[in-house]
Amino acid sequence: MGRIANNLISAVVLAAVVSIAGSLVERSARADEATPEVNPLSGDQKGIREGKSWFRGVCANCHGGRADGQGERGTGADLRKFNKGFKGFVEVVKKGREVPGRIQSMPAWGAVLKEEQIYQIGAYLETLAIDGANWKEGTHN
Helix, strand or coil: CCHHHHHHHHHHHHHHHHHHHHHHHHHHHHHHHHCCCCCCCCCCHHHHHHHHHHHHHHHHHHHCCCCCCEECCEECCCHHHCCCHHHHHHHHHHHCECCCCCCCCECCCCCCCCHHHHHHHHHHHHHHCCCCCCCCCCCCC
16 A cells, blocks of 8 residues: 555544543533432332342442442542432442552442442442431432
């Protein structure tokens, strides 16, 4: 292939990558706007059961079986005290989180878990909340 053909192919590939990346960022922004302030599965017994199962399978290694932060892989956040509201929870689960001064970080699960599964996990964690937790924006339960 000639130099012009190689440059053309490179330009087309780069344009495709930029287009896909832009689409993903736009879709992510729309999803964040669509996340409700309060979990629609809050108090839903089936959702809570499913969330408990997902939590044990996906989250307990780091956050502990009781969500107290005492997992087998080290010390994760104590989710019984979660205080960033439901939207904050969804954002952290989807995008992950780095905590300054901590070796461990929360990996992003947005490409692994469906939104409903994240909501189910949140519904389960609400049942474990202790004083000072904030699962509903602007209120403390």
